[in-house]
Amino acid sequence: MTKKKTVxxxxxxxxxxxxxxxxxxxxxxxxxxxxxxxxxxxxxxxxCKLNEETRGEIIDLPGTYSLYPRSIDEQVVLDVLxxxxxxxxxxxxxxxxxxxxxxxNLLLFTQVxxxxxxxxxxxxxxDVSINLGQKVKPLEIAKELNIPVVSVNARNGDGxxxxxxxxxxxxxxxxxIIDVSEYAPEVLADIKFNFGIENNYExxxxxxxxxxxxxxxxxxxxxxVDINAKNKFNHELIQSKEILARYERIDKIVKxxxxxxxxxxxxxxxxxxxxxxxxxxGYLIFLTILFLIxxxxxxxxxxxxxxIDGAFASVSQWLKNVMPEGILVDMLTEGIIPGIxxxxxxxxxxxxxxxxxxxxxxSGYMSRVVFLMDRIMRKFGLNGKSVVPLISGVxxxxxxxxxxxxxxxxxxxxxxxxxxxxxxxxARLPVYTILIALVVPAKMIFGFxxxxxxxxxxxxxxxxxxxIVSAWILKLIIKTQEKSYFIMELPLYKFPRWKHVGLxxxxxxxxxxxxxxxxILAISIVLWVLASFPKQGIENxxxxxxxxxxxxxxxxxxxxxxxxxxxxENSYAGMFGKTIEPAIKPLGYDWKIGIALITSFAARExxxxxxxxxxxxxxxxxxEQTIKSRMKAEINPETxxxxxxxxxxxxxxxxxxxxxxxxxxxxxxxxETKSWKYPLYQLLYMTGIAYVFSLLVYQILK
Amino acid sequence: xxxxxxxxxxxxFGTITGFLDNIxxxxxxxxxxxxxxxxRMNFSAPLGDPIAIDVAGYSLSLRTSEASxxxxx
Numbered sequence: 001m002t003k004k005k006t007v008x009x010x011x012x013x014x015x016x017x018x019x020x021x022x023x024x025x026x027x028x029x030x031x032x033x034x035x036x037x038x039x040x041x042x043x044x045x046x047x048c049k050l051n052e053e054t055r056g057e058i059i060d061l062p063g064t065y066s067l068y069p070r071s072i073d074e075q076v077v078l079d080v081l082x083x084x085x086x087x088x089x090x091x092x093x094x095x096x097x098x099x100x101x102x103x104x105n106l107l108l109f110t111q112v113x114x115x116x117x118x119x120x121x122x123x124x125x126x127d128v129s130i131n132l133g134q135k136v137k138p139l140e141i142a143k144e145l146n147i148p149v150v151s152v153n154a155r156n157g158d159g160x161x162x163x164x165x166x167x168x169x170x171x172x173x174x175x176x177i178i179d180v181s182e183y184a185p186e187v188l189a190d191i192k193f194n195f196g197i198e199n200n201y202e203x204x205x206x207x208x209x210x211x212x213x214x215x216x217x218x219x220x221x222x223x224x225v226d227i228n229a230k231n232k233f234n235h236e237l238i239q240s241k242e243i244l245a246r247y248e249r250i251d252k253i254v255k256x257x258x259x260x261x262x263x264x265x266x267x268x269x270x271x272x273x274x275x276x277x278x279x280x281x282g283y284l285i286f287l288t289i290l291f292l293i294x295x296x297x298x299x300x301x302x303x304x305x306x307x308i309d310g311a312f313a314s315v316s317q318w319l320k321n322v323m324p325e326g327i328l329v330d331m332l333t334e335g336i337i338p339g340i341x342x343x344x345x346x347x348x349x350x351x352x353x354x355x356x357x358x359x360x361x362x363s364g365y366m367s368r369v370v371f372l373m374d375r376i377m378r379k380f381g382l383n384g385k386s387v388v389p390l391i392s393g394v395x396x397x398x399x400x401x402x403x404x405x406x407x408x409x410x411x412x413x414x415x416x417x418x419x420x421x422x423x424x425x426x427a428r429l430p431v432y433t434i435l436i437a438l439v440v441p442a443k444m445i446f447g448f449x450x451x452x453x454x455x456x457x458x459x460x461x462x463x464x465x466x467x468i469v470s471a472w473i474l475k476l477i478i479k480t481q482e483k484s485y486f487i488m489e490l491p492l493y494k495f496p497r498w499k500h501v502g503l504x505x506x507x508x509x510x511x512x513x514x515x516x517x518x519x520i521l522a523i524s525i526v527l528w529v530l531a532s533f534p535k536q537g538i539e540n541x542x543x544x545x546x547x548x549x550x551x552x553x554x555x556x557x558x559x560x561x562x563x564x565x566x567x568x569e570n571s572y573a574g575m576f577g578k579t580i581e582p583a584i585k586p587l588g589y590d591w592k593i594g595i596a597l598i599t600s601f602a603a604r605e606x607x608x609x610x611x612x613x614x615x616x617x618x619x620x621x622x623x624e625q626t627i628k629s630r631m632k633a634e635i636n637p638e639t640x641x642x643x644x645x646x647x648x649x650x651x652x653x654x655x656x657x658x659x660x661x662x663x664x665x666x667x668x669x670x671x672e673t674k675s676w677k678y679p680l681y682q683l684l685y686m687t688g689i690a691y692v693f694s695l696l697v698y699q700i701l702k
Numbered sequence: 703x704x705x706x707x708x709x710x711x712x713x714x715f716g717t718i719t720g721f722l723d724n725i726x727x728x729x730x731x732x733x734x735x736x737x738x739x740x741x742r743m744n745f746s747a748p749l750g751d752p753i754a755i756d757v758a759g760y761s762l763s764l765r766t767s768e769a770s771x772x773x774x775x
Contacts, residue, residue, distance in 0.1 A: 066732045101760045104734045132759070236724050243731045269761070270744070279748040371763050375749040384752070487729055487768060490754055490761040 005054045009167055010090035012077060012112060014105050015063035016364075016491040017098040018124040018154035020044075023060040024503055025157040026164075031507075043076075043088070050164045059088055065104070067111045067205060068239060070408045070485070075212065081115060082205060083215040092167050096122040096154070099136040100129035100492070102258060106250045107243070110177040113147060114201035118170040121149045122163055128492065133261040140257035146175055155497055178245045180204045183238050190227045195220070204242075208235055269492045276368050286369060293356045294457045297429070299450060301348040305433075308348075309627070312341030331528055338612030338627070339524025340517070345608070347513060349433075350426045351505050353395045358504040360391075362496035367488065374486060380468050381475025383407050384486060386416040390467065393423030394460065395508070397665045400425075401672055411480040415471050417672060418682055421665050422467035424460045424657060427605040431656045432459055434608060434628055439649040463657050466689065523599055523606050530573035531595075531614060541570040568592070568614065587655065587691070588648040588698040590636070600661045607656070647701035651694040659690035707755060708770035710743035716774030717741075723771045734758030735772060 013019040023031070027046025044060040061080060062073040069075040080088045095112050097105035112119050123138050142149040148166045152159035181188060181200045184207065191203040191210075210216055210224040227233075275281055316333040323329040360366045366388060374384025385407045393400035400420045407413040424432070433456075440455045532538075542563045549559045568574050569591075576598065577591030584594050596610040608627060615630040634643035660666070666679040673679075710716055718739050721727030735741070735757055742756040752765045 068728070068732065070729065101758075103758050104760065107732060107734075134759075236728060239728055240724075240731060243728070244736065247731075247734075247736050273745065273754070273761075277745060277747060277754075282748055367763075371747055371752060371754065374765070375747060375751050483725075485726070485729065485768070486752055486763070486765045487726075487733060488763050489733070490763050492761075 006057055007050065007054055007167065008057050008059070008089070008091045010059045010061055010080060010088070010093050011096060012061050012093055012108065013063060013096035014065055014098065014101070014108060014489075016489060017063070017096050017101075017105060019063060019096045020060060021154035021497060021500055022094075022096050022122060022124065022152065022160075023058060024500055025154060025160050026056070026058050029503075029506075048164070050168055054168060056164070056167060059090065064108065066108055068209065069212075072405045075214075078205065078209065079213050079215055081112070081117070082202065082210075082213065086215065091118065092170055093117055093119040094122050094163065094167065095119060096124055096152075098128075099123050099126045100132050100134065102129070102134075102136060103247070103250050103254055106253065107246055110145075110246050110249065111201070113145065113173050114176050114178065114180070114199075115205075116172060116176075116199045116202070118172050119147060120163070120166045120170050121145075121147060122159075123149055123151045124154045126151055127153070135259040135261070137257050137259070141253060144253045144256055145177065147173055176201065177249055178242070180242065183241060184231060184233055186231045187227055187233050190231070191224070194223055194227070204238075207233060208239065272493050273368070273490075276365070277372060282368075282372050286372065289360075289365075291457060293353070294460065295450065295453045296356075297349050297352050297456075299453065301352055304348040305345050308341065308345045312337060312344070330532065331525065334532075335524045335528025336521065339521055339527075341612065344513070345430065347509055349429050350395065351509050353426055354505050354508040355501055357392060357395055358501045359496045362494065362500060364491040364493045366391075367490050370488065371490065378484075380471040381412065381415045381478075382419075382471050383409065383412040383416070383484060385488070386412065389416050389420050390423055390464070393420040393425060396425050396427070397421045397423070397662065398668050399508075401665065401668050404672070409480075409482055409484040411478050411482065412484055414478065414673065414678070415474045417669055418474060418678065419467040419471045421660055421662065421682065421686065422463045422470065422658065424463040425604075425662075427603060427662065428459075428656050430605060430608045432456055432653055434611070434631065435644070435649040435653050437628060438632060438644050439646045459653055459657055462654070466658060470685070523603075523610075527573065527595070527599060527610055527614075530576070531568060531571045533572060538567050538570045541566050573614070586698070587694045588645075588651045588702070590643070592634075592643075593648075593652065597655070600656075600659075601663070603663065604656060604661045647698050650701055651698035654697045655690045655694040657690070658686055658693055660686035704773050705775065706770045707741060707743065707772040707774055708753070708766045710741075710755075710774070712743055712745050715740055715742050718772055719775050720773045721771050722773065726768055726771050730764075730768075730772060733762060734760075735762070741772075741774065 011019050011023055023044065023046065026048045028048075030048065031044055031046035046058050046060075048056045048058060050056045059080070061077045064074040064077045067078050067081070069078050080086055080090070081093075083089060093112055095109045097109055099105075109119075109121055121138075121141065123136065123141070126136055126138075129136050138149040138151045148170055150159055150163045150166050152163055179200070183204065187207050188200060188203045191197060191207050195203070195206060197203045197206065206213075206224060207228060211221045213221075216224075228235075276285060316337045319329060319337070320333050323332075360369070369391070370384040370387050372384075373387045377384050377386050386404070388406070389400040389403045392403050397420055400423070401417050404413050404416045404420070407416060436452050436455050440452050443451050445451060445454070545566050546559060546563050549563075569578070573595050574591065577594040580594045580598065581589075581591045584597065589597070592614055595614060596607050599606045599610045611631060612627045615627065615634065631644055632642065635641070636643045636645075660683045666683060669679040669682060670676060704719075705716070706722075707716060707718075718735055718737050718741060720737060721730065739758060744754040744756055744761065746753040746766075750766070752763050753769055754761055754763045755769070756762075
């Protein structure tokens with residue numbers, strides 16, 4: 001087999017320029033999400049066939065407005081371009097630009113050209129710019145800059161083949177767009193000499209920001225600082241000189257390359273904005289959208305979820321019937337299958353949630369929410385941009401914590417990271433779902449508002465309120481001098497691209513199932529072992545009791561039940577649950593729930609799986625039962641009534657709403673804050689709050 | 703006291719003449735707010751802050767505290 005050639009291609013562009021859509025068109029489903037070394041910034045890579053002999057390895061870099069980064073996300077773009085030793089350092093760069101916003105998009109493009117790497121301009125949204133009354137001529141831009149320009153339509157994939165062709169043929173730019181050699185000649189000479197650099201602009205960027213770059217070591221950084229100090233390098237003055245020179249050049253290009261017709265304004269977007277950012281309607285619409293999301297998650301997802309629940313119960317039953325009895329079949333039907341079922345069951349809800357979030361972002365509405373909420377969020381020490389992590393937190397705290405990177409102010413970012421896990425993530429959803437279904441009647445109010453949906457929304461609100469209150473407390477504790485910024489583009493409203501939404505759903509659900517699935521599967525097995533061993537002790541206790549009861553006048557069925565209970569009680573899990581029972585009894589929980597609480601500290605979604613495992617061990621084998629019906633049938637031996645009373649169920653819901661029960665979140669917080677301090681505080685604070693409030697709820701409702 | 707973008711009412715225009723704060727000016731200039739460029743105040747968020755302005759052919763939102771650093775005539 002002949003070895004194919006590989007070309008590394010980096011996609012760079014402003015936010016909202018259609019970069020991710022272009023990436024999706026180039027790579028389709030051949031993409032994977034990884035991390036850049038040392039930072040948790042998502043690195044989306046994918047491969048595509050450029051021609052018979054050549055494969056393109058495409059890297060989708062985070063959106064940025066310039067090569068002067070203001071956030072960790074943007075820093076990655078600069079680092080990848082400057083660090084020639086990085087395995088992500090591209091052979092070819094494709095800069096994607098929004099033609100309807102040409103001037104601002106060209107700023108980044110001219111910076112990239114001046115770095116002297118082979119570069120292509122992919123001009124997107126030409127149709128949008130025509131609607132806005134501007135006719136952009138790609139050929140003129142190519143002539144002016146001496147760089148290949150390809151017009152593409154990232155929404156439908158037009159021009160992709162031309163772009164691939166251009167990637168294969170592109171050469172190193174011959175001429176710089178602006179000459180920076182006179183800005184600080186001594187500094188540039190020193191940097192070039194010390195770092196073995198030839199390109200002027202590259203040397204300037206190192207002088208300007210090398211001290212923040214992760215790929216340079218401390219002695220290199222010190223060298224840069226010394227060179228700058230020796231020559232009295234004025235960072236701000238030189239940067240503003242550069243920006244002005246670039247825009248001067250861009251103005252000339254635009255004069256040649258763009259025909260302006262009558263001044264069409266951005267009528268449609270302005271009209272929509274009038275309503276969506278209205279004093280009253282703005283907030284009302286936002287709340288309505290949120291409610292619709294919850295309502296649909298609860299009602300639409302119900303049908304597939306019931307199907308999945310039933311299917312897994314049938315599979316277990318079927319296996320029990322066809323396989324010979326033994327430890328293996330027990331482990332499969334009582335540990336692994338209910339465990340996997342517990343995760344598969346909430347794919348429908350996760351998919352729906354991610355779909356809604358993707359649509360909100362795609363359409364441009366999310367920016368308006370940020371705009372609407374900034375003033376309110378600031379009061380609580382947050383930033384309007386904190387809204388995005390908080391809303392994403394409803395899906396999963398892990399991407400949400402990572403989404404805080406767009407907040408450039410450290411204090412606001414830290415507070416956002418700290419409170420985001422209070423937002424009820426999708427892992428809590430199955431816990432809420434099952435408990436609500438147990439104690440809240442499935443009735444409609446006014447014929448269309450489901451009581452269960454309202455209960456669910458109340459739990460989400462509870463998490464949100466706790467997040468906000470905690471943020472406010474933190475605002476008083478953390479002190480900082482750093483200034484807070486907001487400056488943000490309000491993109492035009494766009495119709496969501498369904499293919500893009502679909503890919504997001506697929507990607508997120510898959511990651512979730514695989515990542516969470518691994519933990520859940522492992523815990524299911526461990527749990528099954530803990531609940532089924534020590535065999536000797538369990539059997540002894542069971543035999544003693546059964547002999548004792550047979551001599552008294554009990555029916556066979558009653559004996560079976562009591563013996564099953566004694567079995568679980570004498571297992572390792574039972575002993576463990578019993579040990580912590582005194583601590584959780586005031587919250588209304590017994591040792592069985594205690595087992596679920598403990599295992600949930602690995603990840604909350606384990607709750608349902610644990611319940612499934614605990615209640616299927618020793619369950620009546622001839623009867624096919626779902627987790628819900630098993631929980632409903634569970635009796636509290638002290639009262640003789642059901643185990644899951646309203647008070648217990650709500651106390652549990654509140655506990656799950658507040659407690660920090662997710663190792664992955666703690667790990668991501670550690671990586672994002674680079675300190676063990678914050679995740680530790682978070683664990684103690686959130687779990688403490690959970691305990692206190694569950695106690696209150698149980699004692700009041702009891 | 704010279705006029706700034708923060709003083710504009712919805713629908714009013716102004717031409718940028720300079721900036722009060724060095725650091726913030728760099729970010730604003732990157733985003734297309736350059737001396738000589740015309741801006742139009744568009745609307746403000748319900749609580750009066752932040753505001754949305756039209757500049758360089760697109761819509762930019764910023765806080766009034768940031769807008770007050772952009773001097774106009």
